[in-house]
Amino acid sequence: MRITRRLALAGLPAVALPRAALAQPRPLRIGMITSLSGPFTALGESMRAGMRLLLVQSGERFADRPVELIVEDDQARPDDGVRKARKLIEQDRVDLLCGVIHSGVALALRDVVTEAQKPTFILGSANDLARKAASPYVLRPTKTNWMLGSSAARRAYETQSGARVVTAASDYAAGREYVGDFVTTYQGLGGRIGRQFWTPLGTADFGPLLTAIAAERPDSVYVFFAGSDAVRFLRQWKEYRLAGRIRLTGTGACFDQEDVLPAVGDAPLGAINTFHQSPTAPASAAFVEAYRATGKPLPGEFSTTGYVCGQVLRAAVERSNGDPTGNWAQTRQALFDAPIDTAFGSMPFDPRNGQAILDIHVNEVNAGAPGQPLVNTVVHTYPQLRDPGPNA
């Protein structure tokens, strides 16, 4: 066969293209759904900042594949979150999906991403996603509500077993689960529970709640509020002169280092909370330093979670040789095979439900350096807590 110029030209792309493709692989698109308006605005911005920091540290590449991040706002509303997830999946054609703060949004997304078979790293902590709503397409590199609620009850019983505890929480999926798990565990250990109070997410005036709590005269109160609700609750806690009179315990979200404590003065001084994140936890030291170097304050839950999510995504890309979605079952298995080193510490996954197994810290809110906000200080750690999972 004679090699004509035309034939040679026709053959050229076949040789050249794969080379070019090797040199510049298709970027990996990651969609992030978070709350950039509504009650969790500050948390959502922190999550984005944490993820961005990791991307910058990795040179915007995972396993030599360029990474594009597309961030969408869910306004902490399930219907908007679902609409944004569909947009990311079907219009922006993202390879991986991550994010979510609101437990209700997390649950609402579950059916959408499972139907679309889109690997999703959910950062909302609804218990059901580790249990009957577990999905082969959902991994969760953060805590479940049970981990915090039950460990808070254990700690409360171990340190002040005779106390009568009332609870107060935001009335949505997360609040119901934190308080439910706290109450069940505390009563199971033999503790005394008083009344339970609920307020809607986005409450501005906690006056009626605080007077009701004061009238109950409990030894201790267990609270869950997040984002701007936590700030308003703690400020009013002090204004109503309950600070220092009733022992305050709660979930870490209510005393978030970055998004709550700088805004509330000394109102929660001495409060005890359980959390998977603490700026004083040894595992997060490197991240804390890097984050502060960008001009930010001490990191809280969602900047750390965004960063950890990035670390897990990076591990997923590395362990699948740059193609996490080609065979998702294999990638998932690779993540289960060995723990991932993250800012939450060494993170193994529970193969039954794709749920991370985490150290849960007991933080005490202590005075910081003069002129600085209070600091969550680790006083105890429950190592490697695992959600009861499908058997619960």
Place this chain on the structure above:
Amino acid sequence: MTRAVLAAALLAVVTAVLADDFLLRFLAEILLLGIAVMSLDLLIGFGGLVSLGHAALFGGAAYAAAIAARAWGGDVLLMLGAGIATGTLLAAAMGVVILRSGQLFLLILTLLTGQMVWEVAFHWRDVTGGADGLRGLPALSFGPWALPGAQPLFLLAVLLAILAWLVARSYVAAPIGRALVGTREQPIRMSALGYSLFAVRFRALLLAGAIAGAAGALYPFVNLYVGPQSVHWTQSAAMVIMLVIGGIGSLWGGFLGAAVYLGIQTYLSAWTDRWQLCVGLVFVLTVLLLPNGIAGGMRRWRGGAE
């Protein structure tokens, strides 16, 4: 008119074939909200009854349909029946309370009655799922045929929009619709002529409730979810904003307004966190430059060109 309907139907079929899943669901959401805004226009544009409780009728019907779907499956006729009945009943209950007042008091009373529906949806956890809402809905069906996915939903929304538009159009052209405009313009003369203001307005409210209810019945199937936000007064306010942007007094303006509002919310929010500011700017600009909304502006522009 028949030509317009046929063209709309043809366009819808072509869109259903060509567009992707997300776009179809998005368009279905625009159409369903547009229907609700159009029914609100009957009250505001033709009756002069500014309501901040319309989302209660729309969202109440959405809850009724979602609850019925979970119990008995997602048959379209069952959904529409449940939605229309709920919308009409809620409108009747609301009408008894609000129609004795007018102006500012009417606004506040619609807000209050609407928020009562929200309270029920928010606190009755066993039935409505409380703050977490209802999910895990079955797919839509029609008799023995299942209608999964976005295409049937979109086509149903188009069909419903055309039907609702025809009903609303014939209503405002009929004597009872003219009487409604009369009660807005000359209430004293209308009662002197022997019309009962209450009866005329009550019927308009019932019709608006039925239309909003029909749209609400399909709404949970857009995102396979319904939550208390859909009955909250802020949703009613969003509907009023959509109506003002689209054009008060024009039946198809509601659809334009819903498209602009949801478009800004969905597409602009990828670029900026301040999409609500953009909605506000569009609202202010509309009020200043196009007092009759986009629909009014388009009509004026077409009139000027001829």
